[in-house]
Amino acid sequence: MALLPVLFLVTVLLPSLPAEGKDPAFTALLTTQLQVQREIVNKHNELRKAVSPPASNMLKMEWSREVTTNAQRWANKCTLQHSDPEDRKTSTRCGENLYMSSDPTSWSSAIQSWYDESLDFVYGVGPKSPNAVVGHYTQLVWYSTYQVGCGIAYCPNQDSLKYYYVCQYCPAGNNMNRKNTPYQQGTPCASCPDDCDKGLCSERPL
Numbered sequence: 001m002a003l004l005p006v007l008f009l010v011t012v013l014l015p016s017l018p019a020e021g022k023d024p025a026f027t028a029l030l031t032t033q034l035q036v037q038r039e040i041v042n043k044h045n046e047l048r049k050a051v052s053p054p055a056s057n058m059l060k061m062e063w064s065r066e067v068t069t070n071a072q073r074w075a076n077k078c079t080l081q082h083s084d085p086e087d088r089k090t091s092t093r094c095g096e097n098l099y100m101s102s103d104p105t106s107w108s109s110a111i112q113s114w115y116d117e118s119l120d121f122v123y124g125v126g127p128k129s130p131n132a133v134v135g136h137y138t139q140l141v142w143y144s145t146y147q148v149g150c151g152i153a154y155c156p157n158q159d160s161l162k163y164y165y166v167c168q169y170c171p172a173g174n175n176m177n178r179k180n181t182p183y184q185q186g187t188p189c190a191s192c193p194d195d196c197d198k199g200l201c202s203e204r205p206l
Contacts, residue, residue, distance in 0.1 A: 025104040026163070029152050031072065036107065037063045040150055040167070043108045044140065047115045049188070049199040051141050053123055056186030059146040060200035066090050067149025067168050075166040078155035088168045090147075095139045095172035100161035107150070110165050114140050126180040135174055142173025143183035 031037060044061045051058070067090060074083040080100055088094045099110040114136035120127055121134040139145070150167040158164075173182060189196035194203030 023104065023154075026152075026154050029104055029107060031068055031150050031152065037068075040107050040111065041148065043111045044148055045200060047111070048141055051118075051183065053185045054188050054199075055141070055143060055183035056188065057143045057184045057191035058141070058188070058200050059144060060197055060202050061146055061148050064090075064147040064149045064170065067094060067147050067170055068151060069149070070094070071096075071149045071166045071168045072151030072153075074168075075151035075153040075164050078153055078158065078164055080155070080158070080161065080164060083166075090170055092170055093172040094147075094168045094170040095142070095145070095174060096169070097136045097139055097167045099165040101163040101165070102160045104163055105165075107165070111140070111167075123185065124180055138179065138182040139169055139173040141182050142169070142175075144171055145169045145173050146171075 029036065031040070041061055041063050048055070048058050048061065067088075070083075070088045070090070074087060074096075080098070082096055082098065085093060088096055097114050099105075099113065101110070117132075117134045117137035118141075120129070120132035121137055122128060127134050147170040148167055150165065152166070153164045155162050155164050184191055188199040189201060192201035192203070194201070196202060
């Protein structure tokens with residue numbers, strides 16, 4: 001199965017050594033904290049419910065420790081580049097979204113920035129222009145992805161973008177064969193294999 005390249009939002013800079021950020025605004029973003037995990041999962045599910053046109057088969061996202069370990073390990077490298085697919089693999093292939101910032105930004109804002117690529121995307125057609133970046137959005141709302149894990153690193157040796165956010169998604173989305181239809185259009189939960197929870201399928205397919 002061919003996968004679209006995973007994408008990131010800013011120009012790649014030279015790598016640096018990882019470092020511990022002492023700023024309370026940074027430590028408040030560390031994903032070892034339950035409240036941060038909840039924020040990330042809730043934001044993903046909020047946006048997955050909000051897709052237009054609505055989705056009939058969108059799975060509810062859940063937090064994964066294994067995926068988080070991989071994401072944090074990669075964030076700590078401060079490369080500001082995507083990981084090798086083998087490095088983020090669990091029992092299945094996993095996708096990845098990256099975000100870089102000069103200041104500590106809330107996870108909700110970072111995730112929203114990926115979703116906002118939907119402004120350049122037409123369901124069933126694809127990007128509105130050849131140069132439009134929409135891969136973060138399509139991974140975020142890929143119907144069969146149900147696990148997310150994220151990590152953040154402070155990279156002081158970078159010139160300006162010192163805060164490096166990594167989220168990984170399993171199973172991976174952005175299947176080349178259906179890149180323009182990241183989910184099935186229809187009444188929310190109409191195509192769920194089992195239960196529905198506030199517009200999202202709460203039981204993943206076997």
